Amino acid sequence: MIAGTELRLVLVTPEKTLLDQPVKTLRFPLFDGQIGVLPGRAPLVGRLGSGALRVETTSGSETFYIEGGFAQIKGSVVTLLTNRALPAGKVDPAKADEELQAALALVPTDEAGFAAKDEAVNRARAMKNLGGR
Amino acid sequence: MGNARVLVKRRKSIRNIRKITRTMELIATSRFKKAMDRAAEAAAYTRKINEIVSDLSQADLTFSHPLLKQPAETKNVTLLILTSNRGLCGGYNGGILRKANSRIRELKGEGKNVTVEVSGKRGISAMKFEGVEIAASYQQFEDKPSFDDVNEIANRYLADFISGKLHRLDVAYQSFQSAARQSPVVETLLPFGDLATETEESTGVDYEFLPSPEQILEEIVPAAFRARFFKCFLDAAVGEQIARMVAMKAATENADDMIRSISQEYNRARQTQITSELSEIIGGAAALE
Numbered sequence: 273m274i275a276g277t278e279l280r281l282v283l284v285t286p287e288k289t290l291l292d293q294p295v296k297t298l299r300f301p302l303f304d305g306q307i308g309v310l311p312g313r314a315p316l317v318g319r320l321g322s323g324a325l326r327v328e329t330t331s332g333s334e335t336f337y338i339e340g341g342f343a344q345i346k347g348s349v350v351t352l353l354t355n356r357a358l359p360a361g362k363v364d365p366a367k368a369d370e371e372l373q374a375a376l377a378l379v380p381t382d383e384a385g386f387a388a389k390d391e392a393v394n395r396a397r398a399m400k401n402l403g404g405r
Numbered sequence: 406m407g408n409a410r411v412l413v414k415r416r417k418s419i420r421n422i423r424k425i426t427r428t429m430e431l432i433a434t435s436r437f438k439k440a441m442d443r444a445a446e447a448a449a450y451t452r453k454i455n456e457i458v459s460d461l462s463q464a465d466l467t468f469s470h471p472l473l474k475q476p477a478e479t480k481n482v483t484l485l486i487l488t489s490n491r492g493l494c495g496g497y498n499g500g501i502l503r504k505a506n507s508r509i510r511e512l513k514g515e516g517k518n519v520t521v522e523v524s525g526k527r528g529i530s531a532m533k534f535e536g537v538e539i540a541a542s543y544q545q546f547e548d549k550p551s552f553d554d555v556n557e558i559a560n561r562y563l564a565d566f567i568s569g570k571l572h573r574l575d576v577a578y579q580s581f582q583s584a585a586r587q588s589p590v591v592e593t594l595l596p597f598g599d600l601a602t603e604t605e606e607s608t609g610v611d612y613e614f615l616p617s618p619e620q621i622l623e624e625i626v627p628a629a630f631r632a633r634f635f636k637c638f639l640d641a642a643v644g645e646q647i648a649r650m651v652a653m654k655a656a657t658e659n660a661d662d663m664i665r666s667i668s669q670e671y672n673r674a675r676q677t678q679i680t681s682e683l684s685e686i687i688g689g690a691a692a693l694e
Contacts (some may be wrong), residue, residue: 284453286552286635288446302615318615319462319624330501344623353453353628355556366621 276312278348281327283336285357290336293329300325300338300352301398307343309350316345320354324397335360337402363402372396376402409678412671416664423660429493430653436548437646443549444581444639451632457625460610461618470626471561472597476572482512483520483540483562483571484591487578488528492546494645495652497579498527500589505577508591509537524638548646551639559634563627566595578637579644587644592637597630610622 281298283291299308301323320343325336333368375392378385486505488498505528512519523529524543532539545554565571579587611637614621 285452286447286450286632287443289647304616314613315459315610316613316615317618317621318613327490337559341456342454342621344453344460351453352527353457355552355628355631 274347277378279309279311279313282310282349282351283325283338283357284351284353285355289355291327296330297326298325298327298350300343302343309345311348312356313345313350315347316343316374318343320352324360324396325357337363337399358403363373363399365400368396368399372400407550409671409674410438412674413437414665416671419660419663419667423619423657423664426653426656426660428675429522430650430657433646433650437650440548440639440643441584444643445635447543447632447636447639451629452638453630457621458629459481460612460623461614463627464476470597470622472565472595472630475596476569479517479572481518482573483510483565484512484575484577485522485558485633486524486532486556487546487576488523488525488531489645490526492527493652494649495655497645497652498525498531501577501579502531503676504589504591506535506607508575508577532686540631546642547636547643550635552635554614555635555638556631563630563636564596571574571595576634576637578641580650581643583641584647587647594630594634594637597626597633602690638655655672 279295279297281291281293282289282294297308298312299306301321303305303319303321305321306323307318320338320341322339323337326336327334327336337356337358337360338352338354339356341352344351344353372393375396376387378389378392380386380389469497484505486501490499492498509521520540521532522541522543523532523539524546526544529539529542529544543558562571562574566574573593575591575593577589577591580592581587582589585635
């Protein structure tokens, strides 16, 4: 079998489809770390984390901030379902910092609270890192 | 001349009203198109979620999730009613409120604790009139509900349901079947009954699941709920604009009819007046001879 040479990225949020274009390669955060995808990747269904989505297209590279959701790779199509997606340029580092401070100030009392705090902190950190660039 | 003057005045005011209803119809039409586009774009997300669910189902999973489970007892029921902020949209709000009220009565008759939450000024004032206590009310959802805003409410319901404070969530809204067909419905969103209703034919692709099918399922059920909850708001926005469009079209047509009949009446009145004046003149001239 010949490995695929095409890769198509579809980035979907509940409000709209942000991207639907052919790409050369892309990198995005899964729940436990970054994953890179090249054409011909085996089928996958995975949980997304929060952080930077980097897309290499023929005309250059783009960066987005994505927040949780799911990834599905089927054939040559990579579908990212995420709750929120912003072009990196639109991320506001000051606001992200504020959110980080708010998240750090949370005082959880039960297990769900701790998990929620962790998630909020990670999210705000990822956003801040991306915004600072 | 008195009668004819009055008619002219009335005709003028109806013409003004016609202008307003006509404009509102046009505005509603353009808003409807925009709302429709948003709903269509949002449908892509739901479709993909369903696809992943069907992918998961081939991983030999039993669908068990706190959101899918029927609670042991159904005591606390929340009813969320989605109405519009503005009026002049025909039977839109009336239909939804009628459904909602009958559901409230039914639930109260069964002895459940009903919490009523309302979105939209029309519903808030109607519930006040009915004497129903409103636990929470929202007015920020116009014709462009944003996912973040809706999500806040969805998260609260999810947390309440999982912690057992809420046993059932019903939503009363105008459901959208097609551009020509919408109907008010009361839908039960929690417990999340039929995750796999729209499951498509399994594609037979052998997936790698990261981290594991179980954990993905755990995440995807709330995501599916959020998407469905958001869809209710989008449907409601589309329904409102369609209802307004139809109501304003009818109003414009009625104004046209009225203008026509008043014009006729006015012409008749004018003619009678001229005839009577003429006969007066002739009568006067005859008297002089």
